[in-house]
Amino acid sequence: DVKVTQSSRYLVKRTGEKVFLECVQDMDHENMFWYRQDPGLGLRLIYFSYDVKMKEKGDIPEGYSVSREKKERFSLILESASTNQTSMYLCASSAPIAGGFNEQFFGPGTRLTVL
Amino acid sequence: AQSVTQPDIHITVSEGASLELRCNYSYGATPYLFWYVQSPGQGLQLLLKYFSGDTLVQGIKGFEAEFKRSQSSFNLRKPSVHWSDAAEYFCAVFSTGGGNKLTFGTGTQLKVEL
Numbered sequence: 001d002v003k004v005t006q007s008s009r010y011l012v013k014r015t016g017e018k019v020f021l022e023c024v025q026d027m028d029h030e031n032m033f034w035y036r037q038d039p040g041l042g043l044r045l046i047y048f049s050y051d052v053k054m055k056e057k058g059d060i061p062e063g064y065s066v067s068r069e070k071k072e073r074f075s076l077i078l079e080s081a082s083t084n085q086t087s088m089y090l091c092a093s094s095a096p097i098a099g100g101f102n103e104q105f106f107g108p109g110t111r112l113t114v115l
Numbered sequence: 116a117q118s119v120t121q122p123d124i125h126i127t128v129s130e131g132a133s134l135e136l137r138c139n140y141s142y143g144a145t146p147y148l149f150w151y152v153q154s155p156g157q158g159l160q161l162l163l164k165y166f167s168g169d170t171l172v173q174g175i176k177g178f179e180a181e182f183k184r185s186q187s188s189f190n191l192r193k194p195s196v197h198w199s200d201a202a203e204y205f206c207a208v209f210s211t212g213g214g215n216k217l218t219f220g221t222g223t224q225l226k227v228e229l
Contacts (some may be wrong), residue, residue, distance in 0.1 A: 104217060
């Protein structure tokens with residue numbers, strides 16, 4: 001079974017703190033993604049990565065950065081957390097297909113609250 | 116840019132009744148289309164996908180979806196809903212011309228009455 005794990009299910013942080021959300025996948029997937037999920041807005045892509053040390057901005061990258069030092073791990077960083085970053089964060093991974101798309105496998109999510 | 120519309124935010128059906136969840140997409144070329152389900156407290160699970168070929172696709176848990184190019188739709192159906200189907204359902208589109216990204220709809224919350 002493909003497994004995508006996220007370091008925390010629930011996280012509470014204070015405004016201005018630096019926050020790290022970790023995601024690990026065990027299927028040797030090249031592609032990894034970070035989304036945030038908000039009621040009425042669905043899932044929105046923050047950042048994605050197609051390879052180690054490679055990253056690309058998604059639709060809403062402002063206020064976030066990412067790190068991919070190892071193939072299996074993709075970290076989302078909130079440099080200075082703000083209350084509008086309170087949300088559910090979902091990590092996903094997929095294997096690439098040339099000229100196509102493969103299923104994304106999702107982790108259980110981290111519900112982040114910024115006070 | 117591609118977009119996905121799920122016009123129904125909430126739907127309530129009785130157990131045993133049929134279900135149809137609507138999804139409309141906007142994209143010029145042939146899209147890759149997906150339906151995902153999110154049970155409470157869980158991540159997203161793929162129900163089914165359409166890449167090409169037969170426009171009626173079968174998925175897991177007894178779900179199916181039909182791709183209609185003329186209507187730009189990819190509606191999800193189930194003939195008889197079970198109480199365990201209560202969840203949030205997301206339609207998504209991927210297109211190689213759209214930055215290789217998956218674009219999700221806003222989701223439809225399904226409630227099943229016993």
